Amino acid sequence: MIELDNVAYSYSGDALLTDISLQLAPGTFHFLTGPSGAGKTTFLKLCYGALKPTGGSVHIFGDDVTEMDRDAVAYMRRRVGVVHQDCQFLDHLSVAENVALPLSVSGQATPDQAENLNELMGWVGLQGKFDSLPPELSGGERQRAALARALILSPDVILADEPTGNVDWEMSQRLLRLLIELNRMGKTVMIATHDLGLIRAAKAHVQARVLRITNRTLQTAGADL
Amino acid sequence: MRARLDQVIALLKGDQGADRIVPPSGFTVRLTLFTSAAMAFLTIFALALSLAAGRLGTSWGDELARASTIRISAPPEQMQEQVASVLRLLEQTPGVETARALSADEQRELLEPWFGPALPVEQLPVPQLIDVSETSDGYDADSLRLRLQAEAPGAVLDEHTRWRRPLVAAASRLRLLGWVSILLIGAATGAMVTLAAHAALAANAQVIAVLRLVGATDGYIAQAFVRRFTLRTLSGALAGTLAGMAALLLMPSAGDVEGLLTGLRFEGWQWLLPLVVPPLAALVAYIATSAAARRVLGGLA
Structure with a gap:
């Protein structure tokens, strides 16, 4: 799906990630x-071609x-669902329209x-927010809307950057269950987080590999987590 | 719920969605509309000026080609003789196509506005007029004058339309200036739309980032901006064109008197020409916005 081979990334000469x-x-x-x-976001961006x-x-x-x-990147993005840390929306469109945006831009919008x-809106608990505008949503609701938007094209890969950063424990569990369920359906999932509790909670339900970025490179964390 | 779903379905379908992805922005819309309307208005006037100058140049040019007059003032007993010799002389002059002495009736007609219809021209010492029409090359006025002096001392060559010659040149220059103005207005419209499109693209950087994230191609994003600016320019230019045409219709008419000021209007089929202005303005906007969008989007990460 996604292969990185001896990848290095440096911002204006300063190496952030190597090897x-x-x-x-x-x-x-x-x-x-x-x-x-450490470069978690940069790493994810490398994974979806940003x-x-x-x-x-x-x-x-x-x-x-x-x-x-650029067009090839655009077509590739339709197969990779991305949830940003600071989810951005088209603030003049309703939440439902924002979630459906990937369908509109890829010409797949059908009745x-x-x-x-x-x-999907029900799944992420946003049934009541169809007509709301994104600025009216709470931080957690924005994250869920962003997740719904990332999922609507049924992508092969889901990359989420701190998807539970703004939500309470219960909601983060719900989002996690959602991602685990998607994984069971065969999707590849990568979640950047520093919430170790979330990782522990996931490990009970899914065989997850934990990657850690330290000293500018990627290491497989031990099973002790 | 059903209605809401239908609403979303409507958005999902077709161009409506593509149009809506760019947030409406009232202020720049009005500026673009106003500028394209003003440009179209100016274009209409430049067009009318060009056409009027062209018309004037042509009609004056036609008169130039055929009109000069020789006036013979002589005692009645010498009149016939002098007329005959002047006509003979003109026949031999290169550059003169025809020369013809006006009849008494024609002379009376010319004088009628001043003396009334009952003027006994025959009994008055009215000078005899000879209408000279020249070929396109024209004759040498100075040598004709010298020869007239020798043959018929009472003959005066009156080139009453020659003074218009520099005016005809000026009219054709004016027509050229009119067309150059139209080109400049078109280029200025393009520059204005480019600036507006750049501003819109910059102001919507977040929208573009979101669209790129969810897999929109540059073409899709550009289309939303291009459509919007093209339609704005089209409607602005249409309003400006109609206003310009109305202003020309309301110009006071001076009847048959031919002049540049009173001739500032369209004639017959020329009234169709201004209708080309809005589509052309839209085309300019389309090209300008496409280029701007391609440039801006291509430069993004």
Whole structure:
């Protein structure tokens, strides 16, 4: 699915990540952890083509990221659901329209998707927020809406950056169950978080690998978590 | 719930969604509308000016080609002789196509506005007029004058339309300036739309980032901006064009008097020409916005 081979990334000459190799196989569940500023977000961005590696190579669905043009990146994004830490929406459109946005931009908006949308909104607990505008949502609701938006195209890979950062424990468990359920359906999931409790909770339900970014590189954390 | 779903379905379908992804922005909309309307208004005037100058140049040019007059003032007993010799002389002058002495009736007609219809021209010492029409090359006025002096001392060459010659040149220059103005207005419209599109793209950086994140191609994003600016420019230019045409219709008419000021209007089929302005403005906006969007989006990460 996503392959990183000796990847390095540096911001204006300062190496942030070096020598990272990883293969995300279909149906795997990964946690990405590490101290703040270690490069978790940068790593995720490398995984969905928002950043191009300054060294090594990244292949997404078999294609070399450095050789993708902007349209190829756009088509690839439709197969990768991304939930950002600071979820951004089109603030002038309703929540439902925002969640359905990936359908609109990929020309897949059909009437039967409306049921899908309805179900998804219910799943993330936003049934009552169809017509709300994104600025009216709480932090947790924004995260759930972002997750719903990332899922509506039924992507092969889901990359989530601190998806439970703004939600309470109960909601984070719900989001986690949702992601685990998606993983059982065969999706590849990668969650960047520094919430160790979340990782422990997940381990009871799913075989998750924990990756840790320390000293600018990626290490597989022990099973002691 | 059903109605709400239908609403979403409507959004999901077709262009409506693509149009709505860019947030409405009242202020820049009005500015774009106003500017394109003003530009179209100016274009209509430049167009009318060009056409009027062209018309004037042509009609004055036509008159130039055929009109000068020789006036012979001579004692009655010498009149016939001088007329005959002047006509003979004109026949031999290169550049003169035809020369013809006006009949008494024609002379009376010319004088009628001043003296009334009952003027006995024959009994008055009215000078005899000879209408000279020249070929397109024209004749050498100075040498004709010298020869007239020798042959018929009472003959005066009156080139009453020659003074218009520099005016005809000026009219054709004016027409050129009109067309240049139209080109400049078109270019200014393009520049204005480019600036507005750049501003809109910059102001909507977050929208573009979100769209890219969810898999929108540059083409899809650009289309939303391009459509919007093209339609704005089209409707603004349409309003400006109609206002310009109305203003020209309301210009006071001076009847048959041909002049640049009173001739500032369209004639016949020319009234269709201004209708080309709004689509052309829209085309300019389309090209300008497409180029701006391509440039801005291509430069993004």
